[in-house]
Amino acid sequence: MSSSDRKSWFMRWLIKLFKGGSSNRELVGGTHRPRQFIGDENMVLRAPVRSLDNRSRTDKEREELDRAISLSLAEGLKKPNGYGWRPNDEDDHAKSVQDDLQSSYPHVPREYQPMGYRYLCYTLINMHIQPKCQKWLSKSYICRICGGCNHDIGYGNYLGCMGSFFHPECFCCRACRYPIREHEFSLSGKDAYHKTCFKELTHPKCEVCFQFIPTNEAGLIEYRCHPFWSQKYCPVHEHDNTARCCSCERLESVNTRYISLGDGRSLCMECMESAIMDTGDCQPLYHTIRDYYEGMNMRLDQQIPMLLVERQALNEAIVGEKHGFHHMPETRGLCLSEEQTVASILKRPKIGGHGLIGMRTQPQKLTRRCEVTAILVLYGLPRLLTGAILAHELMHGWLRLKGYRNLNPEVEEGICQVLSYMWLESEIMPGSSSTSAAPSSSSSSSGSKKGGKSRVENKLGEFFMHQIAHDASIAYGGGFRAANAAVNTYGLRRTLDHIRLTGSFPL
Numbered sequence: 001m002s003s004s005d006r007k008s009w010f011m012r013w014l015i016k017l018f019k020g021g022s023s024n025r026e027l028v029g030g031t032h033r034p035r036q037f038i039g040d041e042n043m044v045l046r047a048p049v050r051s052l053d054n055r056s057r058t059d060k061e062r063e064e065l066d067r068a069i070s071l072s073l074a075e076g077l078k079k080p081n082g083y084g085w086r087p088n089d090e091d092d093h094a095k096s097v098q099d100d101l102q103s104s105y106p107h108v109p110r111e112y113q114p115m116g117y118r119y120l121c122y123t124l125i126n127m128h129i130q131p132k133c134q135k136w137l138s139k140s141y142i143c144r145i146c147g148g149c150n151h152d153i154g155y156g157n158y159l160g161c162m163g164s165f166f167h168p169e170c171f172c173c174r175a176c177r178y179p180i181r182e183h184e185f186s187l188s189g190k191d192a193y194h195k196t197c198f199k200e201l202t203h204p205k206c207e208v209c210f211q212f213i214p215t216n217e218a219g220l221i222e223y224r225c226h227p228f229w230s231q232k233y234c235p236v237h238e239h240d241n242t243a244r245c246c247s248c249e250r251l252e253s254v255n256t257r258y259i260s261l262g263d264g265r266s267l268c269m270e271c272m273e274s275a276i277m278d279t280g281d282c283q284p285l286y287h288t289i290r291d292y293y294e295g296m297n298m299r300l301d302q303q304i305p306m307l308l309v310e311r312q313a314l315n316e317a318i319v320g321e322k323h324g325f326h327h328m329p330e331t332r333g334l335c336l337s338e339e340q341t342v343a344s345i346l347k348r349p350k351i352g353g354h355g356l357i358g359m360r361t362q363p364q365k366l367t368r369r370c371e372v373t374a375i376l377v378l379y380g381l382p383r384l385l386t387g388a389i390l391a392h393e394l395m396h397g398w399l400r401l402k403g404y405r406n407l408n409p410e411v412e413e414g415i416c417q418v419l420s421y422m423w424l425e426s427e428i429m430p431g432s433s434s435t436s437a438a439p440s441s442s443s444s445s446s447g448s449k450k451g452g453k454s455r456v457e458n459k460l461g462e463f464f465m466h467q468i469a470h471d472a473s474i475a476y477g478g479g480f481r482a483a484n485a486a487v488n489t490y491g492l493r494r495t496l497d498h499i500r501l502t503g504s505f506p507l
Contacts (some may be wrong), residue, residue: 101435114323145172162190173197208242208253228466233394246330247271247382248463260355261380264310270456274383277348279308282390285383289390292399292423296492304397305374306390307344307364314378317342332381333389335396336373345379356380371400384427384453384461388468391423392416414479415499418487421468421480428453428461498500 144153147162148170159166169179174188175197186198193201204213204223209505213234225232229250243252245264252258258266267275277284286306293300309317318331321341336342341363349359366374375393377386395416399407453461471477486495486505498506 007280011468050114086497098419122475124153148172161192162187175201204232206234206235206237207231207253210254221320228463228469245271246380247275247385248460257354259351261311262356262359265311265380267380271382271385271460272351274417274457274460275380276383277379278345279306280346282306282308282377282386283350285426286390289387289394289423292391293394293419298398300394300398300401302370302372302397302401304370304372304394305366307342307374307376309342309344309376311362311378313343313361314376317376332378332385333393334376335393335400336366336376337368337371337400338505339366339368339373342374372397382457382460384424384457386422386457388424388464392420395419404500407499409475410479410482411504412479413475414481414483414505415495416477417471417480418483418492421465421484424461424465424468428458428465 009265040403041400144158144165145151145156145168146153147164151167153165153167157168159168159171161171163207163346168181172179172191173185173194174191180192180194184195186193186195188198197333199212204221205211206213206223208231211234213223213232214219216284222235223232224235224238226249229248231250233251237251243258243266244250245252245258245268247267248343250268252266252268256268258268259272260266276285281304290300313335314331317334317336317340321334321336321338342365345359346362347358347360349356352358375390375397377389377393381389393416396412399412399415404412468476468480471480482505483495486498486507490498490506495506498504
């Protein structure tokens, strides 16, 4: 074939290509667009779009844009309202939309694309994706900044909460700082928490078993709380044989160890540090309290024996005592006026495991030489509590030796509690002086451990004073409050004189 024939054949083939069948044409917006061959036969470029209608490009683009917006809004109305996660396939969806647009709007090399065309394609893609989270973006799409990291969220997954938007990894618990991935969470002010973390922060835990305190049948959290120590615990621990310290009344927790005294009582380690275990160890404290009385011009002329005894021996002595009012259900001291034989603790026991071992007692026959035979005190109590009991019982002895007869329990126990309270106050508050104390009371603490007590021991002393002041019994609690009011008003000496004359407190 000659060169002219080949040229003629090629031109006929080219004309047929532009006018011929669908295999060599593309349908775009209802019109056929021919392909353009440039240079090499293997390189195919798409020609610019040429519309057959006579409308201007601006009118056509505006119409296409309005149509895209209408389709987007229609799709957005089908979506449920509320907050939620953006679909995981959002990026894939955007890509598919872009592919669809590319199939409808031909790709044209940069040199053939007018600026308006590129803007139209970008707008259509954005408007098609937006309505899927339209409720989310209605308020903050202009500035879609993560409330956690303050960076742009982009088109990845995000979460909306409290009027802000977050990356999934930036919506974190205020307590543990880990992301919140559950559908439900707790909110306190503007701070979000895992439900478990919020429960750890707000739901009270038992200080005995360290479990969350359960709710009662009404759905309320019910617990017990010690009025002084503020120890919170489940109500069940009052009846499940949980050990309670016989001195400070705190319950034994699962991570502490109490010492069994062998007579049904237990002692915590803090109280055990200053516990007095035998009669010999208690003698210096006994003389200190006698000196305290002497410093208030209340000297005891008689030498009254003092013994530390076991619980059983004290209870037996109470049964044999004809006179006196005893604080039930637990009596810790006794001013004895009858002749009895009492087993006194002679040797201090040692701690062995969770109990005491090596205790040795010795029976002693107590003969009556005056109105008071002896003073008995329960062993195994901290120094300050033992001293408070001794001060109380010594006041009983002083009243009997000075001829105060037939006093009703409220008056006698009340004034004895006042002396016990005053001694404790002088021990844990060395710089203070009670309004009822005599001017020479500063000398009454010779031989005491004033100034050398630990913070724990001082706290115990405050608790023992709290016990006296808030005792609910009529004789001990009511009597103390009436006696203390009289002493604070008239002084100790005038109050005692009034009791001797009338048998009651001055009003």
